Every structure is written in C-alpha cells, then in structure tokens.
Amino acid sequence: MSRMDSSKTHQSRGPTAKRSETKPPRSKPWEGQGESRPHRPKSAPASQEKNPSPFRQSSPDVILLHGFHAVREALRSDQRTCLALYATEAAAEKLAPDSKAAGLAPHIVTAEDLSRRLGSQTVHQGVLLEARPLEPLDITEIPTRSGVVLVLDQITDPHNVGAIVRTAAAFDVDAIVTTERHAPALGGVLAKAASGGLEHVQIVPVVNLARALETLGRLNYLRVGLDSAAEADFTQLPLQRPIALVLGGEGTGLRRLTREKCDFLARLDMPGKIKSLNVSNACAVVLTLIGRI
Structure with missing residues (x-):
C-alpha cells in the first residue's frame, strides 16, 4: 500500500469508526455453520433442561399410591404388582424392610418432587408407589369368611369410600361390590383414606347394580338397604348371614331399582339430636351390629 493510501486509512479512523470497531454489529457466527455456541453446549428442551421428572408418565394401567400405610401394605401384598417406589430419605428408611422384600430399590426424591407429581395439597407423607391395579373379582367368586358383603350404590366421594374400605378391612368383610361408573378410582386419595385396607378387601366392580343384587339373592344373601327414611329399625330385623349391606350415595341415597332389589330397608x-350419620360412619355402626349375629 502507498504512503498516501496509508494516510487516508489513518485519517478515516474517527470517533464513528472507533465505535464501529469496539461495538461491532451483534451477530451469531455459529448459526448456520454447524458449530456449537461458544462456551455454551447445546441445551436440552426447556421441559428437560432443569429438574427432569423422575416419575414415569401417566398410564391407564398404572395407579399411584401415596401415604405411608397405603404404600407399606401394597409393598407387603402378594396380590399387588409394584413397579417403582419414590420416597424421601426419611420415608425410604422407614420402608426399607418392606421395599427390600418387594424387590424395589427406592428412588430418593424430595417432598417438593412428590408435591409436583401429586398436587400441592396432597398429604403424601414423603412416599409414592407406582403399581398395577388389583385384579377385579367376579361377583360369583366372592369368598365366604365373615359372610358379610358391602354394596355401594354410586358413592362417589373417595374419602368416604376409602373410609368404608378401611372399616371393611377391620371387620374382615368378604368383598365390596361397587359400580364401575360413578365410583372413585381405586388409588390416590381413596387408597390413602383406606390406610392400607385396599390390599385386604376384595373389590367387585359391576356394570349393573340391580342385576348384581339379584345375583346375590340367588346366592342366598340377605339384602338389607340402609335408608334413613325407612320404617323398620335395623336392630329389629331378622338378620342372618350371609348378608349384603347396601349403602347409598351422598345426598341421593339408594336409587329406586336398588331399593326394589333389597329384601329389607332399614334405618339406624x-x-x-342429629339423626343421620356420614355413610362411612353408618357403615361402621351397622357392621358392629351385624357382628352380634
């Protein structure tokens, strides 16, 4: 380059030229060239980049059990297929003998992880079990130990059904007959409320409750519907076993066809001053009375 050219170049470096050199246009030279962004490896999608979920995806053939007693009894059950156990360090330590016997190594997670999976209001007690649903029982296969069966007519509240299951397990009830529709799922809140009872009571789901009551009648069950407006006092009935105690839904009570298929309707x-009880409490009272026959 000539001296004149060099001088021109030097003179052209004014303030504007300097700003251009010190603050070049923002560019991304790595884009479109197959190179990684400098000092930053290619990141995973946003949903996986931070705190990827340790839990398996939801599936119709996987139920979630939470709460210490519900999970412990499921781990001990010969009828339950357990898939994966997630627990805080403290809960895992308490469940160590049962999880080892079940052949599961717990995944250690935080209480916050469990709350994100189950919901912030869920009382999970630091433990979650992924498991297969229990195999349903056919109504003709109900075993006879106590000679007592419960029949639930569209009771939808999982807390109530869970409490009934827990009571049924305590009284060694043979089975619980329930409708496939208008009934809570046999896991989650229901299992937590049942406090492990779900592993000890046979569940019989039916499509048509009226036909199921007819079948129980042919099997010589005395069918007694509990109805607060009934004329007969439950304690005055000629009770005998086997007996099917029929309980109605919250607010609606027993449906018409259900009432028609009962041998007796009775009240407690x-x-x-309060003449009615919650359905799960009424169930416990009646099972106590039945225990006397």
Whole structure:
C-alpha cells in the first residue's frame, strides 16, 4: 500500500469508526455453520433442561399410591404388582424392610418432587408407589369368611369410600361390590383414606347394580338397604348371614331399582339430636351390629 493510501486509512479512523470497531454489529457466527455456541453446549428442551421428572408418565394401567400405610401394605401384598417406589430419605428408611422384600430399590426424591407429581395439597407423607391395579373379582367368586358383603350404590366421594374400605378391612368383610361408573378410582386419595385396607378387601366392580343384587339373592344373601327414611329399625330385623349391606350415595341415597332389589330397608335409630350419620360412619355402626349375629 502507498504512503498516501496509508494516510487516508489513518485519517478515516474517527470517533464513528472507533465505535464501529469496539461495538461491532451483534451477530451469531455459529448459526448456520454447524458449530456449537461458544462456551455454551447445546441445551436440552426447556421441559428437560432443569429438574427432569423422575416419575414415569401417566398410564391407564398404572395407579399411584401415596401415604405411608397405603404404600407399606401394597409393598407387603402378594396380590399387588409394584413397579417403582419414590420416597424421601426419611420415608425410604422407614420402608426399607418392606421395599427390600418387594424387590424395589427406592428412588430418593424430595417432598417438593412428590408435591409436583401429586398436587400441592396432597398429604403424601414423603412416599409414592407406582403399581398395577388389583385384579377385579367376579361377583360369583366372592369368598365366604365373615359372610358379610358391602354394596355401594354410586358413592362417589373417595374419602368416604376409602373410609368404608378401611372399616371393611377391620371387620374382615368378604368383598365390596361397587359400580364401575360413578365410583372413585381405586388409588390416590381413596387408597390413602383406606390406610392400607385396599390390599385386604376384595373389590367387585359391576356394570349393573340391580342385576348384581339379584345375583346375590340367588346366592342366598340377605339384602338389607340402609335408608334413613325407612320404617323398620335395623336392630329389629331378622338378620342372618350371609348378608349384603347396601349403602347409598351422598345426598341421593339408594336409587329406586336398588331399593326394589333389597329384601329389607332399614334405618339406624340414633338417640341424639342429629339423626343421620356420614355413610362411612353408618357403615361402621351397622357392621358392629351385624357382628352380634
């Protein structure tokens, strides 16, 4: 380059030229050239980049059990297929003998992980079990130990059904007959409320409850429907076993066809000012009375 050219070049470096050199246009030279962004490896999708979920995806053939007693009894059950156990360090330590016997190594997670999976309001007690649903029982295959069966007519509240299952397990009830529709799922909140009872009571789902009651009648069950408006007092009935105690849904009670298929409709006479009980409490009272026959 000539001296004149060099001088021109030097003179052209004014303030504007300097700003251009010190602050070049923002460019991304790595884009479109097959190169990685400098000092930053190619990142995973946003959903996987931070705190990827340790849990398996939801599936119709996988149920979630939470709560210490529900999970412990499931781990101990010969009828339950357990897939994966997630627990905080403290909960895993408490469940160590049962998880080892079940052949599961717990995945250690935080309480926050469990709350994100189950919902912030869920009382999970630091443990979650992924498992297969229990195999349903046919109504003609109900075993006879106590000679007592519960029939639930569209009881939809999982807390109530869970409490009934827990009570049924305590009284060694042979089975619980329930409708396939208008009934809560046999896991989650229901299993937590049942406090492990779900592993000890046979569940019989039916499509048509009226036909199921007819079948129980042919199997010589005495079918007694509990109805607060009934004329007969439950304690005055000629009770005998086997007996099927029929309980109605919250608010609606027993449906017409259900009532028609019962041998007796009866009420519980309460001595206090409140004459009606929650369905799960009424179930416990009646099972106590049945225990006397």
